[in-house]
Amino acid sequence: MDAEDLVVTSVDGTRIAATRWRATGQAVVLLHAGVADRRAWSGVAAELAGDGLDVVAYDRRGYGDTPPAADPAAFTHVDDLVAVLDELQLDRVLLVGNSMGGALALDAALLHPQRVAGVLLVGAAVSGMTDEDTPFDWEPDAASAPLLELTEDPAAEPDAKIAALARLWLDGPAAPEGRVGGAARELFVAMNRRILQIGAPDGAGDAGVDAWARLGEVSVPVLCTYGELDVPADLPFYEETARRLGQAPVRVLSGVAHLPGLERPELVADLVREALRTAGTAS
Secondary structure, three states: OOEEEEEEEOOOOOEEEEEEEOOOOOEEEEEOOOOOOHHHHHHHHHHOHHHOOEEEEEOOOOEOOEOOOOOOOOOOHHHHHHHHHHHOOOOOEEEEEEOHHHHHHHHHHHHOHHHEEEEEEEOOOOOOOOOOOOOOOOOOOOOHHHHHHHHOOOOOOHHHHHHHHHHHHHHOOOOOOOOOOHHHHHHHHHHHHHHHHHOOOOOOOOOOOOHHHOHHHOOOOEEEEEEOOOOHHHHHHHHHHHHHHOOOOOEEEOOOOOOHHHHOHHHHHHHHHHHHHHHOOOO
16 A cells, blocks of 8 residues: 555645555544644554555645645635545545544534544644633643743743644653654654644634534444643543543553554554444444
8 A cells, every 4th residue: 555645635625635545445534633734644554554544634825735724714714625525526524533523523423424434532632622621720731830940931942832732742741851763753753843833823714513512413333542741731621521432431541652553553553443443434
């Protein structure tokens, strides 16, 4: 299953960069985190090479090789996802969403359930997520707080920001710095250097779905997971997401942080296989 780089043209003419590992089986679309781009999924795609799946990953606007929108309010990421499905002639797909990619997967499942066979969430955000309607508050721990502050400091040097981002999201804030090294860390640095260079606004492409208040309406099978080394303040929200979906308890992934597809691609490939079985689409 060789990788094929493609360009998908959105409804407004934006050229969306994609990679496809083409096969004749079930289509799987991999949606990257906000601290990554489509390259983060290469290891997962390689692990799935013998499964006969039609695997696609693409860069959202402002990430990797896809340019940002001139007007952040003039498009939605959901519409771009549908454009990718339409141009590549993909009917009902398994959506695999990490972090912000998970929020996109849930929005798509609510707006276009006929296009979604199932969803695998990995440390997923949810559009409209808030602690105003939960019995717990979002409070950063002592290890995460200074790292978060540095990543949000407009005066901080890019290298310092990237180092803080890697400690937060790749290593896990309570884990030793440099826990994840080698090619995975090099790729994380390259992806985030590009993200900082582009500087797309955080709210760009919001579809206005507020899925947090509508999780009980999700009608497709969803498998919820997160890494045990992820940012501690976020863990109750992953648990609450699964509770509101009302399908199955969240799965805690041992020994990984926010980007398990980057550090343990074989683990995420196994989760994809499980999600396909749950969705009834396994070959």
